[in-house]
Amino acid sequence: MELFNGRPENAEGRLPREIRTYDFLDDLGIKYQRTDHEPANNMEACNEIDAILGVLICKNLFLCNRQKTNFYLLMMPGDKKFKTKELSAQINSARLSFAGPEDMLKYLDIEPGAVSIMGLMNDKDHKVQLLIDEDVLAGEQLGCHPCVCTSSLKMKTADVIDKFLPATGHTYQTVHLVGED
Numbered sequence: 395m396e397l398f399n400g401r402p403e404n405a406e407g408r409l410p411r412e413i414r415t416y417d418f419l420d421d422l423g424i425k426y427q428r429t430d431h432e433p434a435n436n437m438e439a440c441n442e443i444d445a446i447l448g449v450l451i452c453k454n455l456f457l458c459n460r461q462k463t464n465f466y467l468l469m470m471p472g473d474k475k476f477k478t479k480e481l482s483a484q485i486n487s488a489r490l491s492f493a494g495p496e497d498m499l500k501y502l503d504i505e506p507g508a509v510s511i512m513g514l515m516n517d518k519d520h521k522v523q524l525l526i527d528e529d530v531l532a533g534e535q536l537g538c539h540p541c542v543c544t545s546s547l548k549m550k551t552a553d554v555i556d557k558f559l560p561a562t563g564h565t566y567q568t569v570h571l572v573g574e575d
Contacts, residue, residue: 395429395446402428408542411503415512415540419549422557426549433507433543440472444537447548451537452530454509456498456522457481460489465501469511469536470527470571477571484569485525507543511554514562516541524559524566531555531568 401416402408419426429447434440444450455468455476464487470476478490498504501521502513514522530536536551559566 395431395443397446398428398430400426400428402430411516411541412545415515418512418515418561419558422553422561424549424553424557426547428540428545428547430545443546444472447537447546449533449535449537449548451539451546452511454511454538456493456502456504456509457490458493458497459487460491462493462497465493465497465522466490466525467502467509467511467514467522468525468527468569469530471529474527474529474571480571481525481569485523485567502541504541505543508539508541510539510541511558512538512541512547514559514564517562517564520563522564524564525569526566527571528568529571 401420405413429443431443434443440451450472452469453472457466457468458464482488482490495506498506498509501517503516504510504513514524531551533551535548536554537546537548540547
């Protein structure tokens, strides 16, 4: 794996959703670094990607209420444990569960394994509420996928909050997750 500045020189073999992500970031003037890799399906692979990027990639969870009327994208540090009860109390939503692949595709144009804040650019109807753990906000930089699981990006947290989110029309709610047993 190598670290590159900006988008790939050649779009051949890359999905349109990935290229749209680079177009969106470039149009906003957001600088980012990128590494390409095999899909990370274990923590060892994730740790290797984190080391190349020099940042902890966020754990991004796509959640919904039981009725599937409210959808949430939760960004939290990858090393924290997720506890449904802990989050439910903070957002006043009982019975949170993981949303299905069909909902990921419908609202974020993302497939399992590639869930990312970048998918909010595809949520034109603003059906997904963004929740960000305070520890992610405290970091100077964050790592995420460009809507595919075969590349990872590193960019300034401030750029995501101050440029990317306003361009998508999304806001966020800060949450405090302890994540301990």
